[in-house]
Amino acid sequence: MKIDILTLFPESFKPFEESIISRARKKGVLDLNIIDIRSFTLDKHKKCDDAPFGGGAGMLMQVQPVYDAVKSVLKKNSKVVYPSPSGRVFNYNMAKELAKEKHLIFICGHYEGIDERLIDIFNAQEISIGDYVLTGGEIPTMAIVDALARFVPGVISEDSLSEESFSDGLLEYPQYTRPQVFEGRSVPEVLLRGNHQEIAKFRHAESLKKTKKNRPDLLKGVQDEN
Ligand code: ADE
Numbered sequence: 001m002k003i004d005i006l007t008l009f010p011e012s013f014k015p016f017e018e019s020i021i022s023r024a025r026k027k028g029v030l031d032l033n034i035i036d037i038r039s040f041t042l043d044k045h046k047k048c049d050d051a052p053f054g055g056g057a058g059m060l061m062q063v064q065p066v067y068d069a070v071k072s073v074l075k076k077n078s079k080v081v082y083p084s085p086s087g088r089v090f091n092y093n094m095a096k097e098l099a100k101e102k103h104l105i106f107i108c109g110h111y112e113g114i115d116e117r118l119i120d121i122f123n124a125q126e127i128s129i130g131d132y133v134l135t136g137g138e139i140p141t142m143a144i145v146d147a148l149a150r151f152v153p154g155v156i157s158e159d160s161l162s163e164e165s166f167s168d169g170l171l172e173y174p175q176y177t178r179p180q181v182f183e184g185r186s187v188p189e190v191l192l193r194g195n196h197q198e199i200a201k202f203r204h205a206e207s208l209k210k211t212k213k214n215r216p217d218l219l220k221g222v223q224d225e226n
Helices: 010-017 019-027 063-073 092-098 116-121 138-149 158-162 196-214
Strands: 002-007 031-036 078-089 103-107 125-128
Touching (some): 010 019, 010 031, 010 138, 019 031, 019 138, 031 063, 063 103, 063 116, 078 092, 078 138, 103 138, 125 138
Parallel strands (some): 002 103, 078 103, 078 125
């Protein structure tokens, strides 16, 4: 999959030079490019912001550099994403769907955002990562790209995707590793006995317990088996 990220702050994407995403880039399963919007400005002072028509607080990103930056990478099969607090709230299934695309272009907004006509022209999908406002689109883009990349074949093992939070509508069960006793707390007995049926039953019950406590909204419409 190819992903182009358009930003005024290319240095913000250093985390993608580490760990799983970096390995996927080296393997060639993720072709991830960070593109500096400022390199497209025609302004001799490299200015990229402008005042909004109608007044109001803050500045918008200038239309021309963003438009030209998108045009420089846009192909027939590209999907443009604009992370914004006004978008549909991102979730597991949206990550899975985005991972099926051939080419994604992310526009990282800054200041008060971008001119609405850019969203219309490129039919951009607006995505929010939650009901709060961040200072720019770089962190949301990173969160969305990281989450969808996990579903791109070859990025992580299939096994890692099969029993994780949200994969079956519940939060993941708690996990334990060595030592068996830590700070006086023991690992649940059932995990040490090697009875896989019992372990599966225990884990499902723990998943339900955690979901009820932290995310009761996920259980709406789900048959409570216990
Ligand atoms: N930009 C600023 N805040 C955001 C949010 N909550 N989601 C996506 N993009 C944003």
